[in-house]
Amino acid sequence: MKMDQLLGFRFKETPSDAQIESHILMLRGGYIKNVGSGIFSLYPPAKRIIQKIERIVREEMDAIDGQEIFLPVSMPASLWKESGRYDSVGSELLRFQDRWGSDMVLGMTHEEAVVHLCRDAAQSYQNYPFMVYQIQTKFRDETRPRAGLIRVREFTMKDAYSFHATQEDLEAYYARAHKAYENVFVRCGLPETISVQSDSGMMGGKIAHEFMLITPAGEDYLAICEACDFRSNMEIAPCIVENKAEEAASLEKIHTPGTKTIEALCEFLGITEKQTCKAVLYQKNATVAESAGHDYVVIFIRGDLEVNEIKLRNLLGEEVHPAVDASDAFTCGFIGPVGLQLPKGAVVLYDKSLAGTSNLVTGACEDDYHVKGFTIARDVENVSFCDIAKILDGGICPTCGKPAIALKRGVEVGNIFQLGTKYSESMNMTFLDQNGKTQHPIMGCYGIGVTRTMAAVCEASHDDYGPIWPMAIAPWQVHICAIRGDDPEVKAAANGLYESLQAQGVEVLFDDRKVSAGFMFSDADLMGVPVRVIVSPKTIARGVLELKTRDKSVARDIAIDTAAEEVKALVRELQGA
Amino acid sequence: MKMDQLLGFRFKETPSDAQIESHILMLRGGYIKNVGSGIFSLYPPAKRIIQKIERIVREEMDAIDGQEIFLPVSMPASLWKESGRYDSVGSELLRFQDRWGSDMVLGMTHEEAVVHLCRDAAQSYQNYPFMVYQIQTKFRDETRPRAGLIRVREFTMKDAYSFHATQEDLEAYYARAHKAYENVFVRCGLPETISVQSDSGMMGGKIAHEFMLITPAGEDYLAICEACDFRSNMEIAPCIVENKAEEAASLEKIHTPGTKTIEALCEFLGITEKQTCKAVLYQKNATVAESAGHDYVVIFIRGDLEVNEIKLRNLLGEEVHPAVDASDAFTCGFIGPVGLQLPKGAVVLYDKSLAGTSNLVTGACEDDYHVKGFTIARDVENVSFCDIAKILDGGICPTCGKPAIALKRGVEVGNIFQLGTKYSESMNMTFLDQNGKTQHPIMGCYGIGVTRTMAAVCEASHDDYGPIWPMAIAPWQVHICAIRGDDPEVKAAANGLYESLQAQGVEVLFDDRKVSAGFMFSDADLMGVPVRVIVSPKTIARGVLELKTRDKSVARDIAIDTAAEEVKALVRELQGA
16 A cells, blocks of 8 residues: 555644544544544544454454354344333433334344344254354444543444353353453453453343453453452442441530531541441432432441442342432431431432441431431441442452452453343243253353454554554554655665565555655654564665664664565564564 | 354245245345344355455455445434435435434435545545445435345445546546446356446436346346447436327317326227327425425326436426326316416426327317327427436337337446535535645445345346355355265265365365255255265265255266365366356
8 A cells, every 4th residue: 555545644733632542643643533422434544453353353253153143233123122121221222213103223232133133043952052243333322422432332343142051051151252352352462451340231141241451541440459360340349348346435416517528527527537427319210200209219338438339220220320409308418327217218228338337427317417426236226238339449359358459440342241041031032952841042242342442452552653553453564664765776675675565465555755754754653553664765875674663672774685575574473473 | 164053044935025036045045034124134144145245345446446444324414414415315314313412314325424534634636536435334214125135224335435636537437446346246246237327316426327137126127228238227218209290180179078097098089199198297396395286397298108207307406206186286187288277386398209299189178178180399389308208118229229229127236426526515525736726526436235236146146946156255165965974984974075175275064964865955055055065875885975066067976085176176166267
């Protein structure tokens, strides 16, 4: 490819709408263009990278017996009504009507469609197990598209679905898929990707793992133990708190005017947040539209901790949202376990962080008053605790028990789920087992964000001047910079190398534009091609070409007449790496 | 691939909802499954075929300097408002609102998106020409999805767009693209595909060609001259009519009670349709909602001909529809050019077929009366003729003048358009030419229906038992049928051949299921794999395997120990064909 024919353009300025490096560099390098909120077009270099990622994904999916299929982007709503998700999934599921007024959805994931495809085709235990996958456009109507290709509304995804006759078989396959995912990310140039336990969210099922690239640009928080191998999405990491036993003082009401927040209370009394018990109010989503005051959820938690809404949702088995205005039902800012009057339908939950506490300060259920000396075992009857708090940085590891939890940010590049029979039951997919008994197959599902993986690689592998693409997914393998390409000797050497490499199947980007060396090099840095060859009157005068790698690990002169062989050898070496 | 692991199932019965052969066979063979009206999922064999077609398309697009890109399926409506098509295209354009209530569309074609992508990137004449393409899902909300994968709502399409500084350059590139399209269809196994001149429809532009596979299953009518190389979509083929001069009789009113149709009139008077002048009424779409009686279009045409609505639309420059109920404004059934009272805003058009006619019978503009002796040159003042009639089978060729027009049905598998500056002007894409003057680039666009091409190949190449896939796009290259695969000798020979071929990179489907030979062969016929090898106790007893082709052109025994080489040689021979 000649650089002057490549569609796209590169620029120096940091785009005002881009915060993270991959977004900035992929805009500056002519990889992507924003079409609408969370919607991008891809220029040729990005499309080339995507195709290489897809090839790696295909090879790894084929290696674990995957069969490639294709499911539609647009689907009749009836399929999603069968599974129940037409109602249970929020407005990230894009619903629309076609020309006949029929309800339709745009696929954000394809469990329904894949069960529809497979349910006639696998009616005997002999058909199991099998796995099918596709690589395809998905649409998810995100509330907050951000970070370039990291969180978008339309994206390319590989989604795979496995079907099993037994749970053991699913588990064995799940382990194979886990290994295949590790292979994919290593081959794409993200060897530092880790898998963490995760919440299965709207997918359903119990066991799930996310593949996370640790990076400050990530939007997920991970709890990683630095003393053992515990790794979890913070969403589901158990929060372990140890409270020291202390002699209980008597309960005493104190005047705390205007101290509606824990911060204000602590400042007023000169105590730490750990010495308080705070109330956090939620409401169940299902009853938002009904009369106010019903179905509140009151959570008591130690004052220094936060409620983890994912855990709360999983505990309740339904969606919740922070209470909007509860002043009709509660003495807000002064709520405490003692003397609390609950509106009808309300639920009270106590976080584990309160277990074993004594002498806390908490609300007195009366405006401008708190109580001190609150000792939960004494002051609350029949209390039972549950785990609803967010794990803290430096917190106790639930596996090894050491206070070695580090919170890190990560980008999720893949996820795998043991779905169980959620979809095969709701959509009535069955098979006859060896005993002639009707069973629902047990499913797993396995996703990789293809466009997001490209952005993640850029995030993990770049410098101030541009992306540093790994050889396996680089848009081209070699970038020839011919400085003063009009000079006959430069032209002869550069063209000769270009033609020789192309003839040998090496992917070459060839820049012989009449631009300055500085301009050419900054463009080359933005293209991020791993191997660069510089031809100029100066190198010709020395009888050599300059061979460099984008990551600066190689920089040496090579003889003109053996250049093609040396370049090809370096490409092969970097392919093997 | 082992047949017993392949997802999908095959059956004998003709599905009740399928009319054409490709639809029937692709359902029966386990290639596709209907998800909703005009929406299909693809089983693994179909996906494999699609990928091979895509590879051929990519190679041919790359060979004419195409750069692959990716444009979004979902787009903000603002882009389509820029070009004016948000309003001008009918409800086949799927419009929806996202979670914020913003207007969006699903891409049915991508002129707007590609101009958006390219307009910043090609601001100098030095950037021209260039061509970009993508292979991607499109959604078109068709009124009448039909014929399996021939007319669907969601489909995979290759769409390419070229940009040029001059019309000459577009024309030269258009010829290259035409040749590349011929290559694509020959390589995919549709050498009989022809290109015909076509209407540019909603795309805009003047010159356009469609690539048509002639087949009774087609939904387009083509006018093909059997005496010269004239080939055109019937939609735009000029209709040439020769009328013999005749002495004009006088105009005379005649009583023709109840003869509201040309058939009734001819029967009543004992004349032929050619001896009449009929009126056909249309209304312009833009005024449907306004008060009735306005903006009628009255067409007079020789009684044996039909109005071609595409020509009419192009002539008027706007959309029309047959008049719904015009009885308030006209003496319907008895309309004629003489004495016609036109409602306000109405237009009268005379088709060329009336030029030189004498002594026709036509309406008298009075209930139950016609006139005879109508001689247009004498009876209508300042008449001017236009070409609005449909060309007839056996009609006169507009190129060679011989009455050699044959009407044939065809499936459109590709189309190419010289778009001109419709999009670059409306969306303000400009470049500076060599003289520093601002110009709009001149565009071409080039589409291939990938899923439809698969169906077209099946339509062109099948027998009663299944598809006969050409080697270049066949889901597998070789199909091994091991009859009595539990027989140790059969097993050894079949497994040995399977492993040997796979090791040499041949794509093999291997059937060693415990089923009867008849069952196995009818499945194999439905899979349509070009080369088949049969291993059975009988062939083993003869010391051979049977080598056959799906199209029956080859059927011979081969020695067991040289089987792999012979099979591979046949595969290579068929690849070359």
